[in-house]
Each structure stands twice: as C-alpha cells, then as structure tokens.
Amino acid sequence: MYLSYFGLSEKPFSIAPNPEYLFLSERHKEALAHLTFGLGDAGGFVLLTGEVGTGKTTVTRCMLEQLSDSTQVAFILNPALNELELLASICDELKIRYKKSETSLKDLTDKIKSRLLKNHQAGGHTLLIIDEAQHLSAAVLEQLRLLTNLETNTKKLLQIILVGQPELQQLLKRNDLRQLAQRITARYHLLPLNESQVFAYIQHRIFKAGGQTQLFEMGSIKLIHQLTAGIPRLINLLCDRALMGAYSNQYPLVTKAVVKKAAAEVLPDQVTEQKVSSNGAKWVWWFAGVAMLLSGFALSYVF
Known part of the structure; x- marks a missing residue:
C-alpha cells in the first residue's frame, strides 16, 4: 500500500462519512x-x-x-x-x-x-x-x-x-x-467545493491521516476540481486512486498525468465530458478565428 510510502497512518480519502475527517468549508x-x-x-x-x-x-x-x-x-x-x-x-x-x-x-x-x-x-x-x-x-x-x-x-x-x-x-x-x-x-x-476549497480539503484530509507534506502538485489539484466538479465523494475516489498510481510509479507527488490516468479508471464519464468540452472549446475558437479573417477580407473589399 501507499501509506508508509507517503508517511500516512491511515487512508486519507475513504468514502465512509467519518465526522473526524469532516472538512468544514x-x-x-x-x-x-x-x-x-x-x-x-x-x-x-x-x-x-x-x-x-x-x-x-x-x-x-x-x-x-x-x-x-x-x-x-x-x-x-x-x-x-x-x-x-x-x-x-x-x-x-x-x-x-x-x-x-x-x-x-x-x-x-x-x-x-x-x-x-x-x-x-x-x-x-x-x-x-x-x-x-x-x-x-x-x-x-x-x-x-x-x-x-x-x-x-x-x-x-x-x-x-x-x-x-x-x-x-x-x-x-x-x-x-x-x-x-x-x-x-x-x-x-x-453546494460542491470551489477550487480553493478543494485544495484545502485535500490538505485537510492528508493532515488528518498523519501526512505532513503536500502530496499533490498544484496543477493536479486544479484538474481534480475540474473532473469532480468539487464533489467530496468523487474527490475521495479520485485522490485515493491517484495516490496509488503515484506510489506504483514511485513519484514523490501526484502529477496531472497520474490524475488523468486515475480518472480514466474511476471517473470515466467525467474524463469523457472534459474531453468533449475541451474539444468543443477548441472548435469555438477555430470558428471565431475564421470569422474574424472573413470579416477582414470583407472590409478590405468594401473599402
């Protein structure tokens, strides 16, 4: 298990409703x-x-x-x-x-x-x-x-x-x-947690489990917020799998790549939705750029 590797006394991201781990946002x-x-x-x-x-x-x-x-x-x-x-x-x-x-x-x-x-x-x-x-x-x-x-x-x-x-x-x-x-x-x-609260939530649970240092890169926490929409139960599922992934690769911190791989295993729907959203945004910007170019050509022709 990853507990001793990361200096933890118990699993910090159990989905059991333990009041001792309650993060009071x-x-x-x-x-x-x-x-x-x-x-x-x-x-x-x-x-x-x-x-x-x-x-x-x-x-x-x-x-x-x-x-x-x-x-x-x-x-x-x-x-x-x-x-x-x-x-x-x-x-x-x-x-x-x-x-x-x-x-x-x-x-x-x-x-x-x-x-x-x-x-x-x-x-x-x-x-x-x-x-x-x-x-x-x-x-x-x-x-x-x-x-x-x-x-x-x-x-x-x-x-x-x-x-x-x-x-x-x-x-x-x-x-x-x-x-x-x-x-x-x-x-x-x-309501779900916002991005800053997700960071505080993760740190809170790691500290409660005996951890003394930050175990997640800032970029990975931002991605966790995006993939889970700030819902604590999903955060727990994803973080637990991500810690296991970082341990398997002997990484000192959980990276974005580890989070993406963990999400594909425990949150497949969220990963798919994010890809669709990301691709959709790219197409929006592409069409906007084409529209601006066409507008420029039209203005040049008129004048």
Missing part, C-alpha cells in the same frame, strides 16, 4: 449551523439538501456528536417504506416494543406518541433523522407531519431532519404537502 459550516439552529427552534422540520456526494450525511453525523445525552435519536437510512413500515422502523430505532404480528398505524402511532411524552416529561428531546428523504412518498410525509402534531404550548415533542437530494425540494412543493412545507423552520442546500 464555509458552506459546510453554514449547513451545520442551520441544523443546529433548527434543532434549537420550536418547529418540527429541518431540511438539508444537496447533490450526491456533497457531504450531507457527514455533516449530519457531525451534528449528532454535538447533541446532549438527553436527546434520543432515530436514524432512518432506508426511507423507501410505506407508512406502517416507517412507523415500525421508528419504533425499532427508539427501542419501543410492539407485537409485529399485531400492528396497525394507530397502534404504532400511539406507542410513538407515548414515548415522546415520556421523553419530554423526563426533560429530554426526541429527534428523527431521515436520510435519502427524496424517496419518501407523499403519504409517508403526511404521516410524519401528523407525528409532529403532538406539542406543548412552546415546542414540538418530535423534531425531524429530512436529508436528501435536490429532488426533495421539488417534492415538498406539491400542493398536498403544503402543510408540511410550512412547518420547515430551517433549510439549507449544500
């Missing part, structure tokens, strides 16, 4: 602040959206580490469920006992509400996080809204964080979901 700081603000509010729903691989789950896990011990959390990772299955999953997460052979929406709802009241009376909080929430059906979302109806004069007894891709924003614009949309007290859309 300005955008990630804002996302974390919005989640924290939403949880401190009296409302029922908080919304976090972003493209695939931008770091939504990692931000969410970082937020979880900041919660007090008095907060009981239910974390749903597979929301492709019907109403009954979702309520059963919430009960499983909150360790609420129920007879699986004799369940109904009313039975499970009553048990969940009983737990919410018990937590509140004990001075605690209850939080439900649903990842990949763009897969929720309208019926399930309405069932979630009904769960937040239980409240005191000052706060909801259940707070819900919906984490999902941009399609979730469109889903919540449906007219039949307007009641839920009106209960969202904080929302944030997480």
